[in-house]
Amino acid sequence: MADDKKLTSRAENFSDWYNELVLRAELADYSPVKGSMVIRPNGYGIWERMQRALDDMFKATGHENAYFPLFIPQSFLSKEAQHVEGFAPETAVVTHGGGKELEEPLVVRPTSETIIYHMFAKWTQSYRDLPILINQWANVVRWEMRTRLFLRTLEFLWQEGHTAHATHDEAEAETRQMLGVYRRFMEEWIAMPVVTGQKTESEKFAGALRTYSCEALMQDNKALQAGTSHNLGQNFAKAFDLTFQDEQGGQSYAWNTSWGVSTRMIGGLVMTHSDDNGLVCPPRLAPTEVVIIPIWKSDDERARVVEAAHRAKAELAAWTGRGATDRLRVRVDDRDGIKPGAKYYEWEMRGVPLRLEIGPKDLEKGSVFSARRDTRAKAPLAMAGLPEAVAGLLETVQRDLFEAARARREANSHRGVTSYDRFKEIIDGPGGFVYAGWNGDPAVEARVKEETKATIRCIPDPEFRSAEAPTRCLVTGEPAQHEVVWAKAY
Amino acid sequence: MADDKKLTSRAENFSDWYNELVLRAELADYSPVKGSMVIRPNGYGIWERMQRALDDMFKATGHENAYFPLFIPQSFLSKEAQHVEGFAPETAVVTHGGGKELEEPLVVRPTSETIIYHMFAKWTQSYRDLPILINQWANVVRWEMRTRLFLRTLEFLWQEGHTAHATHDEAEAETRQMLGVYRRFMEEWIAMPVVTGQKTESEKFAGALRTYSCEALMQDNKALQAGTSHNLGQNFAKAFDLTFQDEQGGQSYAWNTSWGVSTRMIGGLVMTHSDDNGLVCPPRLAPTEVVIIPIWKSDDERARVVEAAHRAKAELAAWTGRGATDRLRVRVDDRDGIKPGAKYYEWEMRGVPLRLEIGPKDLEKGSVFSARRDTRAKAPLAMAGLPEAVAGLLETVQRDLFEAARARREANSHRGVTSYDRFKEIIDGPGGFVYAGWNGDPAVEARVKEETKATIRCIPDPEFRSAEAPTRCLVTGEPAQHEVVWAKAY
Numbered sequence: 001m002a003d004d005k006k007l008t009s010r011a012e013n014f015s016d017w018y019n020e021l022v023l024r025a026e027l028a029d030y031s032p033v034k035g036s037m038v039i040r041p042n043g044y045g046i047w048e049r050m051q052r053a054l055d056d057m058f059k060a061t062g063h064e065n066a067y068f069p070l071f072i073p074q075s076f077l078s079k080e081a082q083h084v085e086g087f088a089p090e091t092a093v094v095t096h097g098g099g100k101e102l103e104e105p106l107v108v109r110p111t112s113e114t115i116i117y118h119m120f121a122k123w124t125q126s127y128r129d130l131p132i133l134i135n136q137w138a139n140v141v142r143w144e145m146r147t148r149l150f151l152r153t154l155e156f157l158w159q160e161g162h163t164a165h166a167t168h169d170e171a172e173a174e175t176r177q178m179l180g181v182y183r184r185f186m187e188e189w190i191a192m193p194v195v196t197g198q199k200t201e202s203e204k205f206a207g208a209l210r211t212y213s214c215e216a217l218m219q220d221n222k223a224l225q226a227g228t229s230h231n232l233g234q235n236f237a238k239a240f241d242l243t244f245q246d247e248q249g250g251q252s253y254a255w256n257t258s259w260g261v262s263t264r265m266i267g268g269l270v271m272t273h274s275d276d277n278g279l280v281c282p283p284r285l286a287p288t289e290v291v292i293i294p295i296w297k298s299d300d301e302r303a304r305v306v307e308a309a310h311r312a313k314a315e316l317a318a319w320t321g322r323g324a325t326d327r328l329r330v331r332v333d334d335r336d337g338i339k340p341g342a343k344y345y346e347w348e349m350r351g352v353p354l355r356l357e358i359g360p361k362d363l364e365k366g367s368v369f370s371a372r373r374d375t376r377a378k379a380p381l382a383m384a385g386l387p388e389a390v391a392g393l394l395e396t397v398q399r400d401l402f403e404a405a406r407a408r409r410e411a412n413s414h415r416g417v418t419s420y421d422r423f424k425e426i427i428d429g430p431g432g433f434v435y436a437g438w439n440g441d442p443a444v445e446a447r448v449k450e451e452t453k454a455t456i457r458c459i460p461d462p463e464f465r466s467a468e469a470p471t472r473c474l475v476t477g478e479p480a481q482h483e484v485v486w487a488k489a490y
Numbered sequence: 491m492a493d494d495k496k497l498t499s500r501a502e503n504f505s506d507w508y509n510e511l512v513l514r515a516e517l518a519d520y521s522p523v524k525g526s527m528v529i530r531p532n533g534y535g536i537w538e539r540m541q542r543a544l545d546d547m548f549k550a551t552g553h554e555n556a557y558f559p560l561f562i563p564q565s566f567l568s569k570e571a572q573h574v575e576g577f578a579p580e581t582a583v584v585t586h587g588g589g590k591e592l593e594e595p596l597v598v599r600p601t602s603e604t605i606i607y608h609m610f611a612k613w614t615q616s617y618r619d620l621p622i623l624i625n626q627w628a629n630v631v632r633w634e635m636r637t638r639l640f641l642r643t644l645e646f647l648w649q650e651g652h653t654a655h656a657t658h659d660e661a662e663a664e665t666r667q668m669l670g671v672y673r674r675f676m677e678e679w680i681a682m683p684v685v686t687g688q689k690t691e692s693e694k695f696a697g698a699l700r701t702y703s704c705e706a707l708m709q710d711n712k713a714l715q716a717g718t719s720h721n722l723g724q725n726f727a728k729a730f731d732l733t734f735q736d737e738q739g740g741q742s743y744a745w746n747t748s749w750g751v752s753t754r755m756i757g758g759l760v761m762t763h764s765d766d767n768g769l770v771c772p773p774r775l776a777p778t779e780v781v782i783i784p785i786w787k788s789d790d791e792r793a794r795v796v797e798a799a800h801r802a803k804a805e806l807a808a809w810t811g812r813g814a815t816d817r818l819r820v821r822v823d824d825r826d827g828i829k830p831g832a833k834y835y836e837w838e839m840r841g842v843p844l845r846l847e848i849g850p851k852d853l854e855k856g857s858v859f860s861a862r863r864d865t866r867a868k869a870p871l872a873m874a875g876l877p878e879a880v881a882g883l884l885e886t887v888q889r890d891l892f893e894a895a896r897a898r899r900e901a902n903s904h905r906g907v908t909s910y911d912r913f914k915e916i917i918d919g920p921g922g923f924v925y926a927g928w929n930g931d932p933a934v935e936a937r938v939k940e941e942t943k944a945t946i947r948c949i950p951d952p953e954f955r956s957a958e959a960p961t962r963c964l965v966t967g968e969p970a971q972h973e974v975v976w977a978k979a980y
Contacts, residue, residue: 098633
């Protein structure tokens with residue numbers, strides 16, 4: 001962490017800025033296996049907090065965790081035609097085990113629909129066994145050629161929810177419910193506003209009936225698909241003979257859903273909030289919310305301010321005003337031989353939301369000096385009532401981060417675009433979300449992607465649609481079937 | 491769960507009993523990949539509680555979580571000579587990725603020493619960077635031919651701690667500390683007493699300087715190695731060039747430790763406590779601690795007892811007498827069309843520690859009827875003060891399970907055995923732990939294993955040693971170098 005070279009700025013080269021930040025903030029590191037990453041404690045701490053929050057939300061909606069095998073027989077992948085087409089090209093294949101060549105190669109799971117619905121079929125006899133509401137936290141592997149730390153890696157960590165229902169409507173309600181859970185998590189925890197909506201036929205999950213997604217806009221005005229929820233219809237049930245005796249005594253195929261979010265969200269967090277000084281992390285996900293830095297010149301001063309810093313830490317950590325399970329996460333940096341400025345720099349790089357400085361003068365005044373990581377605003381805080389003040393400030397930071405991100409997204413959302421030339425100007429220029437009419441033709445979608453590299457991120461849910469619905473297709477001028485959101489994407 | 495056939499009894503066939511129980515209690519299921527298992531919600535819930543408890547203990551001792559890649563270059567495994575000899579024969583090998591043959595095959599991690607110490611080497615410059623105290627929760631793969639649910643599977647879930655230190659003594663202290671953490675967890679949470687001690691040279695981890703283990707005794711008097719902690723010396727540091735500038739300015743190799751426990755512990759839990767009616771789960775690890783079963787004959791009764799059951803559940807779940815973060819885990823089984831007896835049977839099979847029955851007569855008396863899963867003892871409990879009574883009873887169950895397991899282990903620990911014939915009688919007969927003198931010769935160890943299938947489980951720590959130390963080797967009559975614990979083992 002002693003490296004004090006400045007990061008490449010976002011304006012200079014956004015991509016270099018991102019890579020440098022992830023390494024310098026010690027969120028992750030490259031590994032000796034090309035395309036695989038190491039998630040370091042500072043990054044994994046964010047993931048742990050993400051996991052805890054999501055897991056609580058999954059359980060509150062009736063889901064239980066389970067674990068299914070890493071290896072999937074290659075033949076399983078082929079049972080659902082679209083699924084194999086989508087995933088087979090990017091699988092890692094185990095051909096040898098225990099020193100022998102295997103009779104049937106095993107695929108390292110790129111996603112677990114096939115093996116999970118095979119098991120569901122074994123466990124389901126009648127409608128009384130439904131719904132099955134299961135989630136798995138796991139690693140998956142997709143053979144990617146062009147990888148980026150957190151955003152696209154050969155192996156990543158995620159959760160995959162898998163459910164089985166007696167009816168289409170129940171499966172659809174589950175699919176939408178989990179999309180809502182994702183949206184709430186992204187907005188309330190990552191402070192990252194998202195547009196929710198439906199994927200087009202060409203962008204949906206391989207094997208799904210319908211895919212819904214959460215789409216966020218990064219600071220470089222490229223979109224990030226941050227989570228997806230799929231109504232799988234009866235496609236996998238038919239492929240894996242997942243049937244049940246219905247209430248009338250007949251045999252029916254079950255309806256499945258699957259939904260997932262991954263460590264990719266950490267990349268979204270970084271690109272939504274961070275600045276040229278390093279990581280900016282929303283307090284609710286920060287492994288450390290507050291760092292206290294005692295400042296001294298003499299040994300005598302040192303003794304007093306270090307003692308005061310630890311006392312303040314103890315007081316903050318003991319406070320239960322946010323509930324007994326949600327203590328303030330505080331550390332003291334009292335290292336010798338490192339100047340306060342170097343410490344500020346380091347903790348800013350690592351994204352700690354709030355810094356408190358305690359010097360001899362502060363002690364005399366019965367106060368500490370606070371510095372927000374996000375706005376870099378500085379203000380004294382009285383020692384009396386410090387926990388309440390700190391908790392309040394952290395809440396403000398969390399809210400302000402979301403509001404700033406939403407304002408930025410709104411400023412970079414272009415509505416009412418009716419000319420393809422204007423569209424290209426925006427996409428080739430500043431970028432952002434472009435709302436426009438589309439005639440529903442996959443050929444038009446493919447042509448725009450070919451010509452501009454922009455893709456339809458989603459057919460937005462009603463609340464995100466423009467007040468005045470576009471009537472014409474942006475490209476062909478034909479009647480519009482949908483308003484859609486276009487952007488270049490990660 | 492509707493299957494009401496009795497389990498094979500432990501006396502009849504312990505191994506069949508175990509397999510049937512794991513399936514019928516829905517802890518796990520066989521998967522379509524030979525040797526891999528599916529961990530079902532009832533089993534995964536136990537694992538989640540194990541993870542949470544251990545993770546808290548790891549963090550309390552200064553460790554942070556991180557995540558390293560699943561795939562390891564094949565060449566890495568070969569860098570430490572003993573390590574490759576131990577693990578290479580049981581690896582799964584990825585030879586193809588993204589449709590192409592790989593230049594260098596990738597091994598699916600059987601354990602992560604190699605890739606982790608490669609990364610530690612990258613992160614370590616000076617003594618100021620030490621110690622590094624990291625833990626990883628992960629899946630690992632070891633190609634096993636003879637698998638058993640939870641006990642020995644092709645893939646399993648575990649945690650692996652990895653640390654780097656400046657000195658041998660610090661590494662040794664860490665190794666012993668983590669063995670102590672494991673012992674405490676096994677005794678206080680799994681209610682499973684263990685003997686701790688050092689592994690012999692032939693039983694130590696491939697690449698370690700010294701291995702320590704926790705050894706438990708199952709109900710069939712076979713030993714289960716439930717956790718290990720390794721002082722790796724400088725073996726991996728030398729193989730991966732993990733050096734640091736010491737305080738004197740010279741270059742030194744770091745000292746490493748690694749330590750792990752896995753889903754195997756769930757097998758240990760089952761075989762320590764369960765009976766012919768199914769799982770017996772210690773309350774602290776039970777996903778559900780209390781099941782409330784309302785009992786009715788008429789519709790009118792049904793309305794009243796179901797309402798009372800849910801009220802009791804709400805009262806129990808709201809109670810904070812164990813601390814706000816440790817609420818009572820309670821469910822109500824108010825399903826129609828299933829007789830109370832069938833419900834009792836089912837929840838006994840699934841190992842819920844305490845059953846509360848509420849019938850119309852209980853309501854009149856202002857009480858509920860309780861039944862312990864472990865002893866099957868039954869007693870009325872007053873509705874007034876129910877949470878305290880239930881929590882007290884659960885604590886008693888937890889303590890009694892440990893005491894019963896300890897008494898059983900003591901009754902099956904044979905000390906002062908000095909004749910090899912007597913030793914064989916015990917090992918071939920009732921089994922159990924046999925404490926005896928050993929001359930320290932690996933050839934003797936190998937011969938006994940060959941002749942009796944018993945192995946030296948450990949050289950026990952002082953507190954487990956016999957009051958009178960054996961003076962002669964059990965087999966050769968030569969002077970004993972150590973007292974050791976022998977047993978057949980899983």
